[in-house]
Amino acid sequence: MRDVAIVGVSQTKFGELWDKSFRDLVVDAGMEAIHDANMQGEDIEAMYIGNMTGGLFIGQEHIGSLIAEHSGLTPIPATRVEAACASGGLALRQAVMAVASGYYDKVMAAGVEKMTDVEDATPAIAAAADQEWEAQQGVTFPSLYAMMANRHMYEYGTTREQIAAFAVQGHENGSLNPKAQFQNKISVDKVLNATKVASPLTILDCSPVSDGAAAIIVVPADEATKYTDNPIYIRASTQASDTLNLSSRKSLTSIESTKIASRKAYDMAGITPSDVDVAEVHDCFSINGLIAIEDLGFFEKGKGGQAIEDGLIARDSDIAVNPSGGLKARGHPLGATGIAQVVELTWQLRGEAGKRQVDNPNYGLSLNIGGTGGTAAVHILSRDRS
């Protein structure tokens, strides 16, 4: 198996991008990543696109061919990968395997979603849950995560304020990220008093409806310095599933797929959770950020809320979580998120993250989740090859 490195990254601004179509977004991101890798379009040998639900949002499937055409990359193999909000993470994983296997040497992984072309995104998002056993019974995503929040508060004494603090920190970081959808700061009070979505979660606990795209170029680690002076190495790429249906799980306060994928990733990379300097975790709802930092082993189960409150995931702490602003503030164009997380880590490890730069990180970890944890993808990156 060949080692794999990242030599180019990019992200469009995330937000309500009325002047950009689906195809514009991913072409913009792809071209910029190719430029960042000091390549030409014709260098790219294959591409993987993470996209959750082009079919329901814009009536478009067969997205690989579409993107290859509009990027001028036809006739390269172009494959769309889907796992709800983890689509981006899985697209990157396929790109890694395509290089690791020796099939290709220069592969793009991109993610894209155009969510604002429909009046109500909720029914399309519900397709990430179990349609027969959850969505058709009237359950929505906020309500699923609200149940998890209530249970976490009940089991561990986590406070409403601690959950809200995850979103507050996201906005704090997002205020320093020029590509974030929201660049305003918020307070715990503001979160608690915002419009209720599903008790206890308010609108400010929820990531927004977003348009956007992001892209990454991967090559064999042995060839990385041909393209860039600062390659970032992919030290682990793992994935696990859990039941799609939340009610089939043993626990509402922990996501088993995160635990399994992250433990495998630590093994692959030969590190422990305490070695991670910077992490991008999947806070589609604030409670999911809190659960993530526990399941990843950064903090003991039940202690995540206290850790947030104590500033232990801030940019200047031992483990900086979501310096980009996370899904809450950077925005959450579903299929793009898993790619954008790794783009942010690459910028952080290269020292190119501007005002939100974390102090000299070496190990970065991304956690990208589909649904309520039906899929989890974990990537560990480092500046050092081994």
Added chain:
Amino acid sequence: MRDVAIVGVSQTKFGELWDKSFRDLVVDAGMEAIHDANMQGEDIEAMYIGNMTGGLFIGQEHIGSLIAEHSGLTPIPATRVEAACASGGLALRQAVMAVASGYYDKVMAAGVEKMTDVEDATPAIAAAADQEWEAQQGVTFPSLYAMMANRHMYEYGTTREQIAAFAVQGHENGSLNPKAQFQNKISVDKVLNATKVASPLTILDCSPVSDGAAAIIVVPADEATKYTDNPIYIRASTQASDTLNLSSRKSLTSIESTKIASRKAYDMAGITPSDVDVAEVHDCFSINGLIAIEDLGFFEKGKGGQAIEDGLIARDSDIAVNPSGGLKARGHPLGATGIAQVVELTWQLRGEAGKRQVDNPNYGLSLNIGGTGGTAAVHILSRDRS
């Protein structure tokens, strides 16, 4: 790169399966393939699912997690791959890379589609074309292929009867396949006088709306005989794209992605088109079967019609095409088709194809196409490892 072999295959009956849900179908196929590979469910380490448009047909995305759960395979990585009607071929290709790379040793590739839960499948199928440039202008898939048929007749003198003869042969073979959706024979006259869909194509030139699933288990070639006495080796797995939009192409009578993917496949396998003994090609419409046998190099461009008429693709000819009945007679549950093609080739190479068995084939080739050729996936299999 590790060589890869097929050790287990299965296909459900294809058809209007009112008593089977989406999840039933793929679980049935998966369990049978695992049994065929002499494995247990817990042996499977990862799975790839080809599915075109669960979102539009049944409101369900995040299909990997769903299928893993209902197959009892949670928490293995489960990834859905989509490229319209080539989704199955690409799912197999990812499974091949997952094994070739060394990431996994026992991987399932499955394909599934449940098309009969909606009243009209046409709008969902149209999502395989360019929504903005084709579908929104009123173009449907039969009309796109009808243009290709008209142009082929104009350029090469191909007759209407020759095109119809591809469908007639499909039904001839399908009549011997107990898993085919249609097991009745038809005649050229019957095709010509059937309900017109898009001139010159009639309903009997068109593959049907189908439910169904199929599955394949792949392992490293070095380990194949641990599971089965008759492993089938994957000698090539290739893929190419063309413009999604038909009007951007240089030619309407040839599919460039087929040519590129098949030439690469012949190189990978170290064979020429004349070495292929049995092929499963993508006859979503009869004209596409005709174009395929030309683009694959079985016959000269423009001579495909004559070859069909002369019986040169019959089961007892040098190259038996679509002994299963093809998409026309076996049925075409979109995401399942690319997997079902390779399942049929495996049965043929093993000598297990019953009444439709081709005489002692060694090399088999599958061509799975998305849209009007925006994606093409080619696999070459053989009984011999090299």
